[in-house]
Amino acid sequence: xxxxxxxxxxxxxxxxxxxxxxxxxxxxxxxxxxxxxxxxxxxxxxxxxxxxxxxxxxxxxxxxxxxxxxxxxxxxxxxxxxxxxxxxxxxxxxxxxxxxxxxxxxxxxxxxxxxxxxxxxxxxxxxxxxxxxxxxxxxxxxxxxxxxxxxxxxxxxxxxxxxxxxxxxxxxxxxxxxxxxxxxxxxxxxxxxxxxxxxxxxxxxxxxxxxxxxxxxxxxxxxxxxxxxxxxxxxxxxxxxxxxxxxxxxxxxxxxxxxxxxxxxxxxxxxxxxxxxxxxxxxxxxxx
Amino acid sequence: xxxxxxxxxxxxxxxxxxxxxxxxxxxxxxxxxxxxxxxxxxxxxxxxxxxxxxxxxxxxxxxxxxxxxxxxxxxxxxxxxxxxxxxxxxxxxxxxxxxxxxxxxxxxxxxxxxxxxxxxxxxxxxxxxxxxxxxxxxxxxxxxxxxxxxxxxxxxxxxxxxxxxxxxxxxxxxxxxxxxxxxxxxxxxxxxxxxxxxxxxxxxxxxxxxxxxxxxxxxxxxxxxxxxxxxxxxxxxxxxxxxxxxxxxxxxxxxxxxxxxxxxxxxxxxxxxxxxxxxxxxxxxxxxxxxxxxxxxxxxxxxxxxxxxxxxxxxxxxxxxxxxxxxxxxxxxxxxxxxxxxxxxxxxxxxxxxxxxxxxxxxxxxxxxxxxxxxxxxxxxxxxxxxxxxxxxxxxxxxxxxxxxxxxxxxxxxxxxxxxxxxxxxxxxxxxxxxxxxxxxxxxxxxxxxxxxx
Numbered sequence: 001x002x003x004x005x006x007x008x009x010x011x012x013x014x015x016x017x018x019x020x021x022x023x024x025x026x027x028x029x030x031x032x033x034x035x036x037x038x039x040x041x042x043x044x045x046x047x048x049x050x051x052x053x054x055x056x057x058x059x060x061x062x063x064x065x066x067x068x069x070x071x072x073x074x075x076x077x078x079x080x081x082x083x084x085x086x087x088x089x090x091x092x093x094x095x096x097x098x099x100x101x102x103x104x105x106x107x108x109x110x111x112x113x114x115x116x117x118x119x120x121x122x123x124x125x126x127x128x129x130x131x132x133x134x135x136x137x138x139x140x141x142x143x144x145x146x147x148x149x150x151x152x153x154x155x156x157x158x159x160x161x162x163x164x165x166x167x168x169x170x171x172x173x174x175x176x177x178x179x180x181x182x183x184x185x186x187x188x189x190x191x192x193x194x195x196x197x198x199x200x201x202x203x204x205x206x207x208x209x210x211x212x213x214x215x216x217x218x219x220x221x222x223x224x225x226x227x228x229x230x231x232x233x234x235x236x237x238x239x240x241x242x243x244x245x246x247x248x249x250x251x252x253x254x255x256x257x258x259x260x261x262x263x264x265x266x267x268x269x270x271x272x273x274x275x276x277x278x279x280x281x282x283x284x285x286x287x288x
Numbered sequence: 289x290x291x292x293x294x295x296x297x298x299x300x301x302x303x304x305x306x307x308x309x310x311x312x313x314x315x316x317x318x319x320x321x322x323x324x325x326x327x328x329x330x331x332x333x334x335x336x337x338x339x340x341x342x343x344x345x346x347x348x349x350x351x352x353x354x355x356x357x358x359x360x361x362x363x364x365x366x367x368x369x370x371x372x373x374x375x376x377x378x379x380x381x382x383x384x385x386x387x388x389x390x391x392x393x394x395x396x397x398x399x400x401x402x403x404x405x406x407x408x409x410x411x412x413x414x415x416x417x418x419x420x421x422x423x424x425x426x427x428x429x430x431x432x433x434x435x436x437x438x439x440x441x442x443x444x445x446x447x448x449x450x451x452x453x454x455x456x457x458x459x460x461x462x463x464x465x466x467x468x469x470x471x472x473x474x475x476x477x478x479x480x481x482x483x484x485x486x487x488x489x490x491x492x493x494x495x496x497x498x499x500x501x502x503x504x505x506x507x508x509x510x511x512x513x514x515x516x517x518x519x520x521x522x523x524x525x526x527x528x529x530x531x532x533x534x535x536x537x538x539x540x541x542x543x544x545x546x547x548x549x550x551x552x553x554x555x556x557x558x559x560x561x562x563x564x565x566x567x568x569x570x571x572x573x574x575x576x577x578x579x580x581x582x583x584x585x586x587x588x589x590x591x592x593x594x595x596x597x598x599x600x601x602x603x604x605x606x607x608x609x610x611x612x613x614x615x616x617x618x619x620x621x622x623x624x625x626x627x628x629x630x631x632x633x634x635x636x637x638x639x640x641x642x643x644x645x646x647x648x649x650x651x652x653x654x655x656x657x658x659x660x661x662x663x664x665x666x667x668x669x670x671x672x673x674x675x676x677x678x679x680x681x682x683x684x685x686x687x688x689x690x691x692x693x694x695x696x697x698x699x700x701x702x703x704x705x706x707x708x709x710x711x712x713x714x715x716x717x718x719x720x721x722x723x724x725x726x727x728x729x730x731x732x733x734x735x736x737x738x739x740x741x742x
Contacts, residue, residue: 057735127572128563128564128567129562129564129572129575129576129581130575140563140564142563142564142567144567145511145564145566145567145713146713147710147713231512231513231514232513232514232706233512233513233514233706233709234513234566234567234709234710234713235513235706235707235709235710236513236706239706247702250383250386250387251383251386251698251699251702252696252698252699252702253390253412253695
């Protein structure tokens with residue numbers, strides 16, 4: 001009897017360390033963040049509970065709205081661009097050509113550089129008077145001093161750095177696809193484009209879905225590049241939500257407000273991810 | 289008799305610390321302790337006469353800067369020799385250090401003994417009541433103190449508006465000026481001849497240079513959104529007679545005076561600055577001066593030092609900031625505060641006292657750094673070696689001031705700077721930008737419970 005009970009509990013004993021770690025490292029900070037978002041600290045006073053006031057203030061804050069829109073625009077541009085470029089490069093490199101091993105290795109370099117280093121490099125490229133672009137064009141360039149060009153400058157940096165990640169994931173996906181369906185389609189007379197659209201792409205979709213979801217989550221949190229390159233300027237044109245959150249939290253010391261803001265951004269990312277997954281599942285069912 | 293910073297000589301060695309020193313002597317064969325020269329136990333006792341030696345270390349935290357590097361090499365290097373206490377200097381990036389030091393003070397982390405803080409941080413630390421009261425340890429300002437520096441170490445501020453909870457509190461010293469800094473005007477003497485006395489004179493010089501076919505900019509400013517643009521704007525704004533706030537913390541920088549200053553800044557001054565000055569920070573500003581793409585700028589001592597160490601140093605002259613209603617240079621300097629959880633508290637107090645001694649002030653002046661006491665500006669060797677020294681003192685005397693003493697200054701600066709930056713890019717709309725910033729700050733202050741805003 002006693003032996004049976006021990007046997008039943010034994011798996012839980014084995015699971016306990018992992019569960020404690022998960023709760024300690026994941027749930028505790030999460031709950032603590034939510035708790036902080038329900039409090040306000042004001043200079044000279046003790047932190048006090050303010051209910052949902054921080055959330056109400058966040059929704060009313062025009063800078064939060066601006067930053068969220070800037071971030072959504074940023075994500076909406078970089079993720080499709082990186083996916084398209086990554087896919088194109090993966091399709092190129094999946095061929096068994098002699099020089100491609102070198103190309104594959106080279107393409108990964110941007111991804112392994114530290115984001116801060118990449119941002120500093122791009123700052124030197126974009127610098128109006130002494131930058132590489134100014135040298136190439138022979139006259140001052142105004143990339144970082146104009147709102148639109150500065151935003152596109154941050155986009156270009158992100159695309160340069162993170163396309164290799166999409167490339168790697170999609171290349172692995174392409175290499176793992178079965179060859180039979182494509183060969184059968186070709187024997188039925190399908191051209192390269194038709195094979196790609198009707199066979200390769202649907203088969204690759206689950207891998208693409210993972211890559212897109214990963215990049216969407218990642219690009220929502222883009223911080224280092226914009227921080228080094230533009231500090232959110234000119235004005236607030238490149239102030240991503242992560243930069244604004246950092247300012248509110250660490251420079252303005254509005255901890256509760258920042259926590260509320262980041263909880264809300266977390267919910268937005270969660271909703272977007274759920275939507276993406278749902279969309280892709282629906283398409284999978286349609287294909288099946 | 290008092291020391292330069294008003295510490296009674298008779299309190300230099302207390303009975304408690306004398307006993308401590310004796311124990312240390314017996315244990316380590318060391319000489320007596322000088323550590324608690326300004327200790328909080330004022331039982332009196334014999335003075336050490338400066339011959340006592342300390343031991344151990346003092347951990348000083350600061351943010352990364354070229355100035356603190358020079359301070360470590362040229363001034364702090366003597367601390368161990370003078371006191372027997374080994375200084376350990378921990379540096380971090382600016383925002384990181386603020387965060388670390390504030391957390392350390394708030395949570396009594398004991399990571400540092402002394403914080404070297406930027407002066408606008410004092411209201412944040414002061415309002416949070418997390419620093420050690422140095423007035424209670426016997427520190428006080430005296431005739432040798434320069435009020436533009438020493439006043440910033442008080443909380444609540446001795447003048448100007450206060451935040452709620454501190455309306456009737458007696459101002460106490462929580463931080464001591466350590467390394468001074470004030471903006472002055474650097475210009476190309478070989479091009480300008482004499483420094484322009486007013487902003488209008490500068491514009492006239494710029495026009496005559498342009499008329500002579502000189503395409504270089506007569507002036508250069510820092511235009512990056514946030515702190516950089518406001519650092520460049522403040523001397524212009526205050527020279528026009530602008531004020532950031534009234535006595536009830538109502539923002540006044542969007543009034544007619546502020547708007548006139550902002551329009552002058554984004555239109556007229558931008559017109560005589562390099563085309564892309566809106567994306568310039570300190571490094572580009574200095575580079576423009578050293579490359580002769582621009583002929584003058586209002587700068588802190590870091591930029592001045594770069595000019596003085598360059599190959600074109602002899603072409604530059606230095607003067608007080610051009611005036612409109614008055615000349616104004618912003619002060620932005622290092623203040624030393626005692627950590628409430630200092631693991632080496634006595635050594636930290638010894639450092640605070642040592643840093644203000646005349647010898648160190650002279651050492652700073654000779655190392656082309658700015659002293660924080662008036663006597664530091666009087667050393668002849670320093671004056672011979674650094675033509676900027678009297679200009680700094682003149683600026684401090686004719687017009688210099690710190691940023692408003694609110695814990696939310698960073699928020700104000702960020703708001704105004706982010707709105708002024710696009711106006712600078714356009715070359716117009718400075719007044720409207722400042723008006724919008726004032727409205728934003730009013731709404732923000734309204735939400736905080738500690739402003740008695742009306």
